[in-house]
Amino acid sequence: MCKRCRALKNMNIGLKSSVILLLMFIPTVSSLYLFLSSPQGVSMALLLVLVGVLSALAVGIALSVNRQMTRQLKAITRLVDQVGIGDYAARAEVLSEDELGSMANELNYMLDNTLTLIPSQKECEAMQAATRKLQEEVAEIHQLRAIAARMQEAALQV
Secondary structure, eight states: OOHHHHHHHHSOHHHHHHHHHHHHHSSOHHHHHHHHTSHHHHHHHHHHHHHHHHHHHHHHHHHHHHHHHHHHHHHHHHHHHHHHTTOTTOOOOOOOSSHHHHHHHHHHHHHHHHHHHSOOHHHHHHHHHHHHHHHHHHHHHHHHHHHHHHHHHHHHHO
């Protein structure tokens, strides 16, 4: 029986699965055989498996964080698009408690305050009607003054 086979037979299950994982990462079986033929090679193989597992875990965490950030940014982008077309009642969904979630919250608060400052269409029409009425009254007062001035002239001539 070869040395490699005896070494694998004596290893526990965890090490066997580690070797199987290592086989997925090493491109050729022959280089793996040469690598594992020495005691330092087995230690190095375990180290490589550990590094691979930790790397996969780090990539998984990074993808999760990236997904969460992207979802919040998409919600903020949708809000900005809606406000851009004039929908000031739109609000961003707050999906996280981080800086992006805080930004979405502040944008919602800002839009709430902005809505109180922007007059509604009815208010604009009411202001325009009041302005027209005031202009008409001022024109009537001007006409009355002109009539009073003519009457005063006529009274002075008599």
